Amino acid sequence: MVSSKSILQNNTKKENLIKNKVVDKIKKPRKNKVMEKTEGEHKRKKVSIKAIIQDEKVVQKKKKVKFIMPSKYVTESIVESCLNAINQLAAITKKKNAIFEDEQPIFAEIHCIKIQTSKGNVKFVFPHSTASSSGEVCLITPDLKKGRKIDHEPTVDHWEEILRNAGITSVKTVLPMRQLRVEYDQFELKRRLLTQHDFIMVDTRVLNHVSHILGKMFFKKHNMLIPVRLNEKKKDIKMAVDIGLRTSMLRLSEGPTSVILIGHTGMSKENLKENVLSLVKQIQDKYPGGEANIRSIALKLPLSLSVPLYITLRPSNSVVNPPKMRMKKPKTFRDFEDELSTIPNSRVRVAPDGTVSLSKQESSASDEEEPTDEKEEVSDNDEESDNKE
Known part of the structure; x- marks a missing residue:
């Protein structure tokens, strides 16, 4: 015979289990199908992104990106194609403005990556x-x-x-x-x-x-x-x-763009091509920062669109220090230094731009003894003059 106490205990255990299941269901609700789909998509995206990053790292290790400088990229064929486009733009402007039949100037527009520290002019021949x-x-x-x-x-x-x-x-x-x-x-x-x-x-x-x-x-x-x-x-x-x-x-100037005149529409195509190629060669030495600081070069007329000649996506981190102007100093451009008579034991230095700097020297024992010798010499000379008199 089963006792009544054991039956009551079994019933209480069943009730407790049912209560715990209900509480768990309330705390952790069921996931809908939409939620399950979104979680699956997130997991797939994470896996795909990790795979892409790993592939990019492998590619970067195998092949490093090398940016081409304008001196190697700009060739005669590219310059000829740009000049053909400039001639077509010049013909369109002549049709629109029939009054102005003069020769139009052709400019080269240069964009830099980092702006130079000071203003100035650069001479190109x-x-x-x-x-x-x-x-x-x-x-x-x-x-x-x-x-x-x-x-x-x-x-x-x-x-x-x-x-x-x-x-x-x-x-x-x-x-x-x-x-x-x-x-x-x-x-x-x-x-x-x-x-x-x-x-x-x-x-x-x-x-x-x-x-x-x-x-x-x-x-x-x-x-x-x-x-x-x-x-x-x-x-x-x-x-x-x-x-x-x-x-x-x-x-x-202070901006990243600068413009230079390279010729006019009345010139022959060969002469214009030689001027453009010489500009690209001289940029290596004369432009602040060199050709590594150039973002793009384009040709244009005064009132026309610019025709790109060279463009690069080089990051700004490639130019570490801000570019500086290279100024040619004349032969006589040097500091002048001499002793200053108004202040003892001091020397003055004058720079070509007018700045004056003063530097003091430490007085030595030999310098202190010199005036005594001079006094003795002066006294001897005075005695000789008195004897002559």
Whole structure:
């Protein structure tokens, strides 16, 4: 016979088990089919992402990405295709603006990865002239005689005769320094001088004075104030003027883009191609940061879209330090150091930019003994003079 106590115990155990199952169901609800599908998709995605990352690591180990520099990428065929596109854009603009039939300038637009630390100008010399055949070329020369009341016409005649004897026909106007100061003293007259001439060359002897007189307005236009070395004694004035006509200045400002003139639409395709290739070669040494700091190079007209010549996806981490301008220092560009008489045991140093630095020297025992010897010598000399008297 089964006792009543055992029956009650079995019933309580069953009730407790049922209660525990209900509580578990309440705490952990059933998963829907949608939830099960989403969890499965997440697991599959995680597995696929891990596999992709492992594959990328294996590929990076096997093959490292090598970025091509512009000097190796830009070839003659690429330059020819870009120039063909530029010629088509020039033909379209001629149809739209039939009045303007002049030669249009062609520019090279350069984008950098990291901006240089300071502003400046970089001089590029091309194998062919960038000045148009119908353009007005002006030459600013120094005066033969300095003074306010001296006439400037003799200097004009003097330089025109020199240019005529050298066989130079590209220079249309000669402008001495005195005429520039007297006749172009107002803003409107300076702007007229800027608009009348397409190319302005300045003798290196008066370049700083001319840039100070004309102001920053002339630095905004391309190919303005080209430095030229004119020596009357040496017979190489024609070569100096030809080099000036083949030079172009790259204005580097605070932004990442800079533009330089490389030619015009009236030039032959071969000459333009040589100018572009020479620009790419000179960028290696003259551009701040070298060719590794170049993001893209493109060709364009004044009012047209830019045709890409070179583009790279090189990361900015490839250029570690900010690029700096390479300035050529003259031979006399050095510090001058000497003793300072007003302060004892000190030396003064003057830099070419005008900065002055003072350095003191430690006084030694020998320096202290020297004045005593000088006093004794002076006393002996005084005794000799007294005896003579």
